Amino acid sequence: MEYLLDTNGLTKQYGRHKAVNAVNIHIRQGDIYGLIGRNGAGKTTILKMISGLAAPSEGEFSLFGKTGKEAYQYMSRVGTLIEAPGVYPNMSAAENLKLKCLAMGVRKKGVAEELLNTVGLQNAGKKKVKNFSLGMKQRLGIALALVGDPDLVILDEPINGLDPQGIAEVRETLSKLNKEKNITFIISSHILEELSKIATNYGIIHDGVLLQEMTRDELLAKCSERIELKTNDTRKACTVLEGMGIEHYKVVDASTIQVFERLNDSGDITMALAENGVKTMGITVKNETLEDYYLNLTGGTENV
Amino acid sequence: MFNLIKMEMHRLTHSTVTWMTIIFAIITAILGIAMTNLDIQAVQDEPPTGLIIQENTAEESSGITAGIYVTGNPEWANGKIELGDLVGMELQSGLTSILCVIFAALFANADQKNGFIKNIAGQFPRRGQLVLSKFVAVAIHIFALLAVFSAVTAASGYIFWGDKVYLASILPLMKVLGVQYLLHLGLSTLMMFLTILTHSAAFGMTTGILVCSGLTAFLYSGINRIVANLRPSWNFDISNYMLESNMRLIDVSTVSDTLLRGVMVGIVFLIASLALAMITVKKRDVR
Numbered sequence: 001m002e003y004l005l006d007t008n009g010l011t012k013q014y015g016r017h018k019a020v021n022a023v024n025i026h027i028r029q030g031d032i033y034g035l036i037g038r039n040g041a042g043k044t045t046i047l048k049m050i051s052g053l054a055a056p057s058e059g060e061f062s063l064f065g066k067t068g069k070e071a072y073q074y075m076s077r078v079g080t081l082i083e084a085p086g087v088y089p090n091m092s093a094a095e096n097l098k099l100k101c102l103a104m105g106v107r108k109k110g111v112a113e114e115l116l117n118t119v120g121l122q123n124a125g126k127k128k129v130k131n132f133s134l135g136m137k138q139r140l141g142i143a144l145a146l147v148g149d150p151d152l153v154i155l156d157e158p159i160n161g162l163d164p165q166g167i168a169e170v171r172e173t174l175s176k177l178n179k180e181k182n183i184t185f186i187i188s189s190h191i192l193e194e195l196s197k198i199a200t201n202y203g204i205i206h207d208g209v210l211l212q213e214m215t216r217d218e219l220l221a222k223c224s225e226r227i228e229l230k231t232n233d234t235r236k237a238c239t240v241l242e243g244m245g246i247e248h249y250k251v252v253d254a255s256t257i258q259v260f261e262r263l264n265d266s267g268d269i270t271m272a273l274a275e276n277g278v279k280t281m282g283i284t285v286k287n288e289t290l291e292d293y294y295l296n297l298t299g300g301t302e303n304v
Numbered sequence: 305m306f307n308l309i310k311m312e313m314h315r316l317t318h319s320t321v322t323w324m325t326i327i328f329a330i331i332t333a334i335l336g337i338a339m340t341n342l343d344i345q346a347v348q349d350e351p352p353t354g355l356i357i358q359e360n361t362a363e364e365s366s367g368i369t370a371g372i373y374v375t376g377n378p379e380w381a382n383g384k385i386e387l388g389d390l391v392g393m394e395l396q397s398g399l400t401s402i403l404c405v406i407f408a409a410l411f412a413n414a415d416q417k418n419g420f421i422k423n424i425a426g427q428f429p430r431r432g433q434l435v436l437s438k439f440v441a442v443a444i445h446i447f448a449l450l451a452v453f454s455a456v457t458a459a460s461g462y463i464f465w466g467d468k469v470y471l472a473s474i475l476p477l478m479k480v481l482g483v484q485y486l487l488h489l490g491l492s493t494l495m496m497f498l499t500i501l502t503h504s505a506a507f508g509m510t511t512g513i514l515v516c517s518g519l520t521a522f523l524y525s526g527i528n529r530i531v532a533n534l535r536p537s538w539n540f541d542i543s544n545y546m547l548e549s550n551m552r553l554i555d556v557s558t559v560s561d562t563l564l565r566g567v568m569v570g571i572v573f574l575i576a577s578l579a580l581a582m583i584t585v586k587k588r589d590v591r
Contacts, residue, residue: 103310104424
């Protein structure tokens with residue numbers, strides 16, 4: 001089994017509108033997969049389909065190497081928090097967890113307390129959920145998703161409504177669960193900077209279409225500070241750079257080289273190239289943020 | 305499935321609406337007996353030709369009767385009061401059926417309204433189980449509600465009238481309670497289906513209350529007239545096949561055919577509503 005979850009042309013159509021259009025995502029065991037997209041891009045619809053809450057109009061997904069009806073048999077190993085946390089307001093956090101434990105057949109004692117500790121709600125006591133802050137409800141939603149020790153947890157905008165400290169705590173919790181229990185996470189968010197701190201893989205979705213999938217390293221390379229060098233002879237330029245002791249560089253295309261070290265030495269690089277008969281067509285220091293990268297990819301700033 | 309039933313049973317015992325409807329069933333039973341007692345006293349003081357306590361009743365010249373009312377036996381004024389007769393007549397009032405539809409609508413809609421269903425629906429590929437487990441909880445609650453109502457009615461009867469109350473035979477009372485249970489359950493399942501279909505407890509409750517209030521009598525009258533015009537030889541009355549009208553027919557003196565019809569009507573509505581609710585939940589995306 002190469003992928004824990006992968007989709008094949010997953011499509012959801014409402015009337016004539018395709019909310020999700022032929023999406024193919026690939027998630028390996030142990031990944032923290034960040035699904036990035038604007039509001040209305042189709043993130044929640046994708047997550048609902050792979051959570052078994054909505055039926056795809058076309059396409060299918062494979063879960064734990066199984067497809068079709070067989071895949072649905074493994075849904076008990078998937079925990080979900082889709083949109084706002086679904087909780088009974090007149091019950092306490094522990095009672096809400098108990099309900100899900102009963103439904104899932106979890107009989108181990110102390111599970112609710114353990115999960116409340118995990119998400120930082122150990123002091124919630126008998127307080128009814130209707131009196132919880134948005135952040136507390138969000139944490140309870142995460143705890144509910146963790147009932148039954150799932151292998152895959154799907155979290156739709158889990159840091160919505162959390163204060164900066166809460167966001168950091170949730171981030172730490174998810175990282176810890178990922179490392180200690182090898183839980184695979186799919187996290188959707190439009191808060192790109194936060195997602196970049198935790199995700200190991202990314203899928204960028206726009207207007208229901210998956211534009212790009214990449215690893216954390218690939219994204220950081222695209223967004224990191226670098227010298228972008230355009231020359232008339234890339235091969236010779238590489239020799240010159242290596243002669244200067246520069247090793248961390250990447251040839252992007254026939255005329256472009258990205259240099260990721262000695263960012264303050266652009267003058268020296270130009271001089272060295274000139275001395276070796278390589279014409280510099282352009283040299284700039286670029287520092288693209290994740291958000292810039294996302295905006296360039298999706299083509300605008302509206303609703304971000 | 306068994307796990308889901310356990311969850312719904314836990315929710316049942318921890319829901320406000322469960323205990324509110326039980327409390328209202330107790331209050332309704334006591335008030336029903338108190339009102340009957342007032343009527344008995346009125347008859348004893350000034351004997352009329354019949355005994356009827358009527359609230360919110362609209363009587364049309366066409367013979368259609370709508371509203372919620374508690375009837376009594378004129379013989380109670382000067383004779384003994386048979387317990388089966390008393391409980392049966394109190395159940396005919398439709399007050400318990402109103403409590404049942406309110407409960408069914410609120411209980412069935414709670415997990416959709418607060419979104420808890422999203423936490424579990426994905427884990428159960430055979431989603432019809434979610435409805436079936438709810439139905440089990442509703443069935444148990446209605447049983448408890450009718451049992452409490454009947455017990456409080458009987459106890460109130462003994463408190464108000466003492467030795468005048470007697471139980472002739474347990475069997476006719478059990479028959480009445482059994483048929484009424486099926487009819488109440490059929491009605492509650494129908495309202496559960498409507499609530500699931502519309503995602504609205506308000507719709508389910510309003511429809512249920514209007515049905516229990518007998519306002520459908522106008523509709524049935526219209527249908528009967530249309531059928532009579534089309535097939536004059538056919539002695540058809542649609543109310544014979546409806547839940548709430550059968551509820552009003554069942555008491556200890558009801559003949560076996562009517563009891564059997566009540567059982568059949570209850571079962572048919574129950575199975576049809578349950579099947580439709582299961583199909584709805586299975587086919588539709590979870591919101």
